[in-house]
Amino acid sequence: MEIERRQPEQGRLLGAVPYVGAALILAIIPFFLSTYGEGLMTRFLIFALFAMSYNVVFGYAGLLSLGHAAFFGAGGYTVALLKLHYNVELFWISAPLGVLVATFTAALFGIIALRASGIYFLLVTFALGQMLYSLTWNVKWFNSPGMQGITGILLPDLAIPGFTLDTTSFYYVVLFFFGISFLLLYRLVRSPYGRALVGIREDESRMEAVGYDTWLHKYTAFVISGAFAGIAGVLFTYYNFFVSPNHFGIMTSFLPMVMAIMGGLGTLLGPVLGAGVFIFVENFSSIYFRARWPLVLGGLFVLTIIFAREGLGVYLWRLWARASHRHERIKS
């Protein structure tokens, strides 16, 4: 089901207001936050990007993947391995290579995974992700000496004279990439290509009959999605200073899935909202409820399913639409 409504031409400028407002808030918010709050916002933006990337393959193309961590991890591990083995800290080398490796991994895995469909697609993507997990777990080259994972990663060197990144400026780096990715994905899902993906999700055989190469559409969606997950993985490694095999693990694959479903699949802002709810509820419930935070988070998933089945984003949008509609009626 298509959620967003086509707006009349004059409403288009008005429609951009919430986006511009959100961008402004994101741009100035570090001035009002402690270092801790800043870190939390950085984390939120990275996972929002991760969830948005997952949304392309699942929300739009309708492919339920349980191995999205593979691309997140591939990006992150590339950065970490470059630092560990070649002492490369330059952002302009590490980051593009990380995204490239993630994209290449997705290109390879996509060929294997798209041989299957439905629930088998889920199982295959899961298997491929787990392969990388056990590879990084077992092979010494993927680990710092004497431990599981790679440590000693620092904030990247941007090679701008007289400027070193601190956590605040790193927040803006993340925000920059989040913004660029958001705009690119915005263009993507509203292009004829994005429409075709939705068509494939809704009725693949019909799209095939109309003459679309559905395999190629799904494959490119898978690869594009992997590339953006790679960006998130690269940024997360810089943020976290540490990578471990768990970056490839099933838990990491669940995160964007749960965030996207909770926020609203197949909508652009839904996964962002879902990531926000997830990250902030996880954080604050672990402060206020201590060891009971998983109960809060799990309970939230269950409540979302009961009360806002299409996702919190869609639910709020409906509420808003109903409220504004009522308002108009009262005026007239």
Place this chain on the structure above:
Amino acid sequence: MDWFVINLLNGVSYGMILFLIASGMSIVLGAMGTMNLAHGAIYMVGAYVGWTVAVKWGATFGVGLLAGGLSAGLVGLAIERGLLRRLYKQPNEQVLLTFGFVYILTNLCLWIWSGWPRMPFTAEFLKGSFEILGRAYPKARVAVILIGLILGVGLWWLQDRTRMGAIVRAGMDDKETTMGLGINLERAFAVIFFIASFIAGVAGVIGAQLLGVRTSLGLEVLLLALIVIIVGGVGSIQGALLGGILIGVIDSFGRAVFPQLAMFTMYFTMLVVLIVRPAGLLGRKV
């Protein structure tokens, strides 16, 4: 030679537990199309309750087995009747809901039983060992193979020889027609879900001597179940049995031959099967 036999026995007994873990999840996935990510967490509930009854309260192992199975079965039934039954054919919602229950059940177990891992336990009369080819072999492992075989035959009989099994198989092929014939699929689904969870709980108690009892089981067991389902194929007892034993044996020999590559042989097998037969060894056509 005896090295081979011992590893084979280890593999088969481990495989039997894997079979019990995966069979329920596979049938639920095949028959109802429900991806129950909480299956591992349900297994864990069975393991903890079994430990409490059999070890802490000192009841016999059989009572612990029954208690573990029943508690897991009831938890599963509650989730299915309370929430999942409204979500048929909605895989996204099922994923979110059952994943929520991974969090909830894991944390409840942590709350009730606290974090320290329990020692592996088994029945009093199964402690000690047999003599096999001049080597001592633990009785408990042999018992696992026997219990697995008995439950396996029972499940196969349920699937292929009873009215309930026929309804399930018919529902897998064509849900609308089956319901059109006046068959109450809803009730059948509830029964399947209960049996699947019950078997998971029983597996939790039997498996305690190999996998232990701890709060990380929910995810670990889910992983194992997924691997077995991939290898064996979705939706049949035979598939889960073949997949379980194959993975168990391969893992056992893998650990013996390449001890530094833990788990890798398992995942590698899974990948090979996926590339050669995407639907699993005994899976239905995708």
